[in-house]
Amino acid sequence: MTIDTSKVADSNKSAATARKPGKLGAVGTWADDRLGLATAMRKQVRKVFPDHWSFMLGEIALWSFVVLLLTGTFLTLWFKPSMAEVTYMGSYDQLRGIHMSDAFASTLNISFDVRGGLLMRQMHHWAAMLFIASMMVHMMRVFFTGAFRKPRELNWVIGCLLLLLGTLEGFTGYSLPDDLLSGTGVRAADGFVKSMPVVGTYMSFFLFGGEFPGDVIIPRLYVAHVLLLPGILLALIAAHMLLLVYHKHTQWPGPGRTEQNVVGYPLLPVYAAKAGGFFFIVFGVTAFMGGLLGINPVWKYGPYDPSKVTAGSQPDWYMGWPDGALRIMPGWESHIGPFTMPWNVFLPIIVLPGLAFTILLLLPFIEAWITGDKRNHHLLQRPRNAPTRTAVFVALMTFYGLMWAAGGNDIIAIVLGFSINQITYFMRAAVFIGPVIAFIITRRWCISLQRADNDKLLHGYESGVIMRSAEGGYTERHLPIDGGRAYTLTARDRDEVAASRGETDANGVAAPGTGRIEKLRLRLNRGWYGHNVQKPTREELEEAHHHAEHEHELQAGLDHPADGHQFDGHHTVEEEALRGGKN
């Protein structure tokens, strides 16, 4: 059956013909005379973007940031960033007549007396969570697929900064309503600042305009939240996108997709439509969440009172992991002469997040140093094909996850009926042991998957057809995978272990240029690649296929005419009827 291409729709007849200049053309000419747009846009209008579901994760972050700007602007029209004390006289019965800060009163006003105000507040909060969550998942995608490698290391750095600033933006944002829960968080932050040696109390007094709580912290957080941080975020997002366009997007290897090209759909119309449509989807989902899922009901917490606290006080989820570190840290404190060093606060909340962020920032450079790889990479790697990298990140994620769980130790204790003390003791050990176990399991798992890929290449896929031999033994028939899949599986680099120049020569003299650091690098390099499974060579593949052919000959004539495997995804279906096609 052939397709009657005479009926092919207009959409795919890409015969671009120059049209007569109309009114739009006149506007274009006017603009181009002044801005030179045609030159700038010539290559960008039909710029090619590759397609894969995982490339959408960063887009979620981008669009949720736009939703944040829109809903946030709405909120500023009524929010009063002031700690002046007022008596609440609004619609919410249970707090009427209570003294509170203007910030809290105006938050109640937005929630109860501005139509759509509560919706916008909740959309803003959900979009913030979506923003940070999607940045994190996007970062995982970039790391696991090796998209951070040269020439994209700087975009990784920018992305890390975006994550850090997004987290700060979240913290400053949820502190603004000046409710009991967020006020407790700000008070804890005051304790964090005070734990810094030498400058701690000075920083605290400068931050709060005197002793906690003072009356300036809300206006100061506000200006950071609506001007300073969003400004930097916008600039960094612009840089992130410009670099993405300049480098061109990475792509998955496959037939016709190489290090030298990009295969995909043009910006105009397909990618613009998909991305633009996706903005509406993200916006719509936040509206759905804002309308149906309550979040941060500050009226239930009440206004901030420094002598009160609610049980189960927890920060927003993205601040949870340092809070967990704070919870499981032993109560260490040093007294050095007249000075006090509160390690129990300083280490988990000042040093640890700083250290974690630095490690995150340096990951691409550490990997490049160990592997010695200075090539450009535009093809993505499957996580299994970089077992050590994947295992390193899974170990870091395990550390993060355990810390995060420790941040909910009171909730876990209540829900599961465990002793909070035992959970805490367990976590103290688990945050060190867990990542090691995760590293070992992940690496071996990746290597097993690499072996499975090689088996598929050499012996074919498992067909599900069980053969019984004359002796009565049972075997499963393997059928060769098609050329495209075989190419995709083998479209990866062989790992090149650095030559062991660090060894001493026969006379016991160290080879030149091999200092202690270089020796360390070589050891790490061997550890990095040492257990990886390499793809088969052409000879190995040919030999295996030869062997398989021989086997097939023995099995010839045993096949049922229709073995039911035409549609198992391993065969082309060109000869079969196309869905909906009548001809």
Place this chain on the structure above:
Amino acid sequence: MTSHEGENLPEKRPGSGELTADPVSDPGLPAHTWRPTDVDARAEKRAERQIAAMFGLSAVCTVLFVVSYFTLEIGEVTTTIGGLGASTVALGLSLAGALLFIGIGIIQWARKLMADHEMIEMRHPASSSPEDREATVAALNTGIEESGIGRRPLVRNSLLGALGVLALPVPVVLLRDLGPLPGDALTKTIWSEGMRVVRDVTGTPIRAQDLQVGDLVNAEPAAIFETDEEGEPLVEGVELHVAKSKAAVVLVRMEPDDIVHGEGREDWAVDGILCYSKICTHVGCPISLYERTTHHVLCPCHQSTFDLADSARVVFGPAARPLPQLPLAVDSEGYLVAQSDFDEPVGPSYWERDSR
């Protein structure tokens, strides 16, 4: 594992000369396949109608949004529809519909009707060409040479010096007024000798007999409830919040025999009533969860646990120091009063804490 190390390394494989050759040749981009909407005019029309219907539904949702905005009540809503109110739910759902239908329609349009030929674009290295690099370096060198920055160290160094002098102090000086210096503010609270311990909400003073064994009462110093002749509070606004954030205490009464008095604190209790700072010594949350059988109090923020029968010793959690204890006495009318302020700073530790 060490014995197997390197077993998979390419350098040890036989025939390593062939390693660079790809085992499978690139079959090239697969041929384009037509979609039903490309080859079937009816499918094409159907897709067109579907997409237009999406956009139509979006407009309907927008109308619903406007109608909900003007018809549904707002205000005290915590009793209707999951505590969110009909207005919020209706506005949210109609807005979600209006946006989602546009998004779904556009994406459907892109998938079904827009051209779906994959295009190939060649990549270019991110780096500049060697000629550009050389030309730029040469231009930079010429510029630097013409400025004479290398040849005139006096000019250069004095400028750098001036910039350094400018950059270091000016931001610091300008930011000095962000807040006052700490001084000894953190070492003192509003408590003083003879000040009554009062209930934190009502401000009523407390007699020893008001407390049963096992009771825990949240209390404050009487000073924060005091008013002048006209009934205006003496401590208000920021001052009140600062005072409360440091002076909040808990009163507990237990069997006198259960108490292990700290050294020099034998006379700080009144009939088994002890008074401790409510501010956690970890990062400053007000502690609140009391277990009367063990005399333990737990901080809800990070679960530091203090034994109130034993000078609020830390029995669990990240806190490093016991809660400061307020020495109690009874005044002439039989009310509980403070013997003095705390003898150590309350709240989280800080660098110069021991140097008071």
